[in-house]
Amino acid sequence: MKNTWSLATTPHVVNDKSVAISEQGEASGRVGLFGGTFDPVHFGHLRPAVELAEAYDLDTLYLLPNHKPVHRGPTHASTARRIAMLQLAIEATPKLAIDAREALRDKPSYTFDTLSEIRGEKPAATLLFFMGLDAFAKYDTWHHWEEILALANLVVVNRPSAQHSDFSAKLLARQRESAGEVITNGHCGVIEQCDVTQLEISATDIRRRIAKNLSLRFLLPAPVSEYIGVHSLYKARHSSE
Numbered sequence: 520m521k522n523t524w525s526l527a528t529t530p531h532v533v534n535d536k537s538v539a540i541s542e543q544g545e546a547s548g549r550v551g552l553f554g555g556t557f558d559p560v561h562f563g564h565l566r567p568a569v570e571l572a573e574a575y576d577l578d579t580l581y582l583l584p585n586h587k588p589v590h591r592g593p594t595h596a597s598t599a600r601r602i603a604m605l606q607l608a609i610e611a612t613p614k615l616a617i618d619a620r621e622a623l624r625d626k627p628s629y630t631f632d633t634l635s636e637i638r639g640e641k642p643a644a645t646l647l648f649f650m651g652l653d654a655f656a657k658y659d660t661w662h663h664w665e666e667i668l669a670l671a672n673l674v675v676v677n678r679p680s681a682q683h684s685d686f687s688a689k690l691l692a693r694q695r696e697s698a699g700e701v702i703t704n705g706h707c708g709v710i711e712q713c714d715v716t717q718l719e720i721s722a723t724d725i726r727r728r729i730a731k732n733l734s735l736r737f738l739l740p741a742p743v744s745e746y747i748g749v750h751s752l753y754k755a756r757h758s759s760e
């Protein structure tokens with residue numbers, strides 16, 4: 520498989536399940552992508568991901584870990600560690616996979632570049648890019664944000680305590696006028712909002728709990744919690760291990 524990146528080739532091997540790159544099928548179907556730092560991945564990412572894959576009838580929803588995020592400081596855990604945790608989190612979960620292509624590009628992880636690449640590989644696919652409302656509220660700071668709408672549809676996921684900004688509310692209204700309200704196959708530029716089970720969990724809070732030696736139970740999958748413990752992740756600030 521082109522671009523396959525397997526953790527089996529890194530020192531951070533946790534199992535032998537290789538990381539899927541979004542190339543399986545879906546040539547003209549719906550491809551779901553959920554970007555983030557996943558530093559670490561938690562149930563606030565995973566439960567919505569499962570619900571979105573079902574709600575949008577996706578064969579697969581790809582979690583897309585940033586390598587060099589551009590809207591924030593450097594990650595706390597390395598890309599290999601974050602992908603290893605994602606693998607542990609989604610093991611044996613139908614419909615979820617990891618697209619590690621940003622890890623293969625040693626440059627800032629612009630969503631525009633990623634979606635352009637995927638669009639090139641699957642010209643006939645309907646691309647759905649998922650993001651939390653907190654991220655969408657700042658969407659005007661994204662590189663080539665208008666051009667992204669010519670490549671993909673956006674699905675904005677409600678998140679506890681997150682609210683629209685002036686910009687995001689206006690953009691949603693504008694796109695409803697111009698592109699419609701419902702994502703239809705073969706089109707892009709639609710922005711839909713989707714309600715998912717609300718879980719007030721954030722990676723920031725998890726890292727804070729680790730620093731204070733507090734329990735992580737029921738915030739993220741147990742194998743991820745064990746991995747964090749075994750590798751002493753998030754103990755030091757900006758360790759990038």
Ligand code: ATP
Binds near residue numbers: 555564654720
């Ligand atoms: P941090 O606290 O480090 O900022 P985070 O928990 O927000 O991290 P990210 O990896 O930055 O996680 O988020 C990836 C995507 O998942 C973003 O679009 C974000 O809005 C969304 N997301 C994260 N947590 C939740 C949640 N609890 N509910 C809904 N969406 C979420």
